[in-house]
Ligand SMILES: NC(=O)C1=CN([C@@H]2O[C@H](COP(=O)(O)OP(=O)(O)OC[C@H]3O[C@@H](n4cnc5c(N)ncnc54)[C@H](OP(=O)(O)O)[C@@H]3O)[C@@H](O)[C@H]2O)C=CC1
């Protein structure tokens with residue numbers, strides 16, 4: 003099932019790490035780490051699933067047919083996994099992220115590195131996962147990993163790059179060392195907020211792109227949506243303190259491209275299903291995995307209104323998914339709205355609200 007690329011380089015340090023979350027992305031990252039020669043304490047909440055991975059090396063619910071090789075130790079004992087790990091990766095959906103960390107906060111050690119892989123926002127207080135980590139386990143050193151990283155490609159060793167964002171250079175360096183291999187490259191950034199917000203926001207535009215694809219809108223429309231999505235998400239993020247240049251990188255435009263052009267993206271698939279006439283609830287039930295964008299959309303719409311940031315694609319998608327607007331009415335309204343600045347960091351937008 004793999005391209006047969008990469009195995010550990012003999013000079014790479016072998017570390018004990020933990021991956022929390024036994025879904026698609028947790029499995030993909032556990033697999034990379036295992037192949038790189040590290041011992042992986044792989045925590046999931048379901049004992050039957052842990053037993054399956056232990057005995058067959060396959061996580062059939064989330065990654066059917068994919069063998070997870072190496073020193074992988076599936077467990078349902080989170081305290082044990084964290085206590086043995088030098089570095090902890092967290093791949094738990096945003097809705098459950100704080101609860102899991104809070105319930106186990108005393109298990110984390112002073113100076114332990116904890117890296118969020120989650121691309122979502124907490125409803126209460128509009129908190130990103132790194133902010134939750136900072137609040138719940140402030141004695142740890144925190145990082146965020148984000149980028150164009152479809153789990154279903156990584157498990158096949160398809161060539162992939164990602165971004166580690168952390169203030170502490172040692173955290174960035176450690177993560178590059180642990181994860182980097184012939185098919186997986188890790189670039190560094192210090193703009194944690196921008197990298198993390200980009201990963202969460204692009205899910206919204208992936209839904210929009212899936213919807214447009216289902217309606218056969220064409221390649222020009224696709225390019226317009228991706229580029230205006232980028233303009234909109236960077237406008238929003240910069241207003242909250244992110245660095246605009248982050249959006250030029252893998253975690254920004256890179257992740258936006260992959261999720262807005264691939265039916266392997268769950269968010270894109272939700273948009274596609276709705277574009278074909280399915281209702282949102284049925285589309286989510288059929289998917290059977292997390293599509294963070296549907297929750298992020300509600301939070302971002304509310305926040306954008308509260309702080310006065312113009313986000314017509316967010317508003318339009320919200321009206322389609324949660325209001326009663328028809329797709330065609332929203333498209334017409336978007337296409338006939340004021341024609342404004344292309345790159346507003348060069349030519350400021352005129353006020354259109
Ligand atoms: N898949 C991908 O390509 C990528 C995903 N991400 C991000 O990673 C995060 C996780 O996504 P992903 O792994 O894909 O999601 P999946 O839907 O594939 O899996 C979700 C996992 O979270 C677990 N989970 C759900 N609720 C809880 C809870 N209350 N306590 C403990 N565990 C829980 C599920 O366990 P159970 O099966 O028992 O319900 C399952 O193991 C998301 O934020 C996503 O955006 C980032 C990059 C790529």
Ligand SMILES: O=C(CO)COP(=O)(O)O
Nearest residue numbers: 149150151152267268269
């Ligand atoms: O974030 C992802 C790829 O970078 C995965 O996107 P989905 O959650 O839409 O599958």
